[in-house]
Amino acid sequence: MKILINSISAKKESGGAFQIAINFILKSLEHNDVEWYYIVSQDVDEVIGEKFNSLKGKHYFVYITQPDFLGSYMKVKKEVAVLEKQIKPDLIYSVTAPSYFTFKTKEVMRYTNPWVTHPNKYSWSTYSFTSKIRQYLYCLNQKKMMKAAYAFITQTETTKNGIIRVTGVSSDRVCVVNNVLPEAFKTMDTSPIYDNEWINIACIGSPHLHKNFDILPKLIIELEKNGVRNVCFHTTIPLDSPMIKKVVIPLEKVGMSKHINNHGRVSQKELNEIYRRCQFCFIPTLLEVFSASTIEAMYYSLPIVATDFDFNKDVLQDSCLYYEPQNAADAAKKFVTLIANKKIQEECKLKMQKQLQKYGNYDIHFKAIKKYLINVAKGNI
Known part of the structure; x- marks a missing residue:
């Protein structure tokens, strides 16, 4: 055939x-x-x-x-x-x-x-x-x-x-x-790379408008208001993308560019290194079918804060914290809760591994x- x-x-x-x-x-x-x-x-x-x-x-x-x-x-x-x-x-x-x-x-x-x-x-x-x-x-x-x-x-x-x-x-x-989960990740070293200075959060995906990455500057400011000042979001926005003007440049203007580490377009091997350095994942998407980032975050045991949509719940169920779409203040509250509570983190990790069995x-x-x-x-x- x-x-x-x-x-x-x-x-x-x-x-x-x-x-x-x-x-x-x-x-x-x-x-x-x-x-x-x-x-x-x-x-x-x-x-x-x-x-x-x-x-x-x-x-x-x-x-x-x-x-x-x-x-x-x-x-x-x-x-x-x-x-x-x-x-x-x-x-x-x-x-x-x-x-x-x-x-x-x-x-x-x-x-x-x-x-x-x-x-x-x-x-x-x-x-x-x-x-x-x-x-x-x-x-x-x-x-x-x-x-x-x-x-x-x-x-x-x-x-x-x-x-x-x-x-x-x-x-x-x-x-x-x-x-x-892409087969390539299973052949890579996925052991965590620890960072005692920063709380590193993966926010991975193509910079389409509906991915809502432009919420990041507002979220970072809201986290500052809540006393969380050592977060760094890791993004993969191509350097020639218009999204740079909405995410990276606004933070540079207010002297907060240290809170974003934009890696640009990356290979799966480079993406593996990003996930290894992160402790959490943020999924702000407003429209999705089935995001690969969701499965990847589960594979690397990164507790997730995600938008409250059925397409996320279908995959994650109760293994993450959900926030109101486009509401940076609500997303910040969920991160404050997640970062401060080790018990919730461990519960999320256990539930994610159960979900991952369906997609691994x-x-x-x-x-x-x-x-x-x-x-x-x-x-x-």
Whole structure:
């Protein structure tokens, strides 16, 4: 059986989705019962290309990261169409989707855009009027492209229900496979690196507006008011991101830049080092499907303060402290409680390890996806 993995739209700046594509592609090398083919973006190739040197031009094909509407898009579209005709795959799995390409072969999309499936008033509030219009039109276009797929893979029941509502596909054509801890972390040294001077808090993710990282300056000021003056938040905001102006620069202006350590875009190995230095985790997101940061924090036993949303509770349940979204004062109170109370910290850690058992095995995760892909390819679904 031939399955073509499509990651042509996987971009470095897309954060979790980029890592998910890389992890899935690498894991496929261990499963020779399927004849895998790959069309990957240059961004993906820069990270894992050397592991596919023997397959390049045969099973592994690299293209300029798409969509690149002002440059290579039409050329790449034609080349991919020719390649599809030559390979004649039984199925195409678009691990980052929609990829802005359509195929004659039956396609399964991995779809995890909460803006299309379950947005809320908090996430919409982060946009200006003009941006809301732009985002609304973007979502309309996404919905249109989704209808080209035969089936979908997603991470939660909430998202599954949204996909069914948008596309009208039957329930069996949307497979839920929970997010899982990336395999790479299990091969790394995760022992804590202690710091007696600072309370280090991980706040990890791509700097999209709905991630709400711009709450950090207000939170730091609120913590100061509550007598907590030695916190340092560790972020991964790319240096060219507009979010720098909302997070880092405001603290520099008031002489509080020491409370932020922004590492920029990092590899999984570098991310491991950040988590090892932290004692807690902050998840201020206003909209999510299933954040990788949540699982990673549990894996490193970092007690969490997170926004009070169902998508967080589905994963964390009662293993963390929740605060009112966009309320920095409430988030500060939760951190004051957590930092001061060792008993609560230990209770959270025990509960997190119980939750992590559901999300800790990447091999089971991969096999569940592969099984579904094979069933779709065989016409069983």
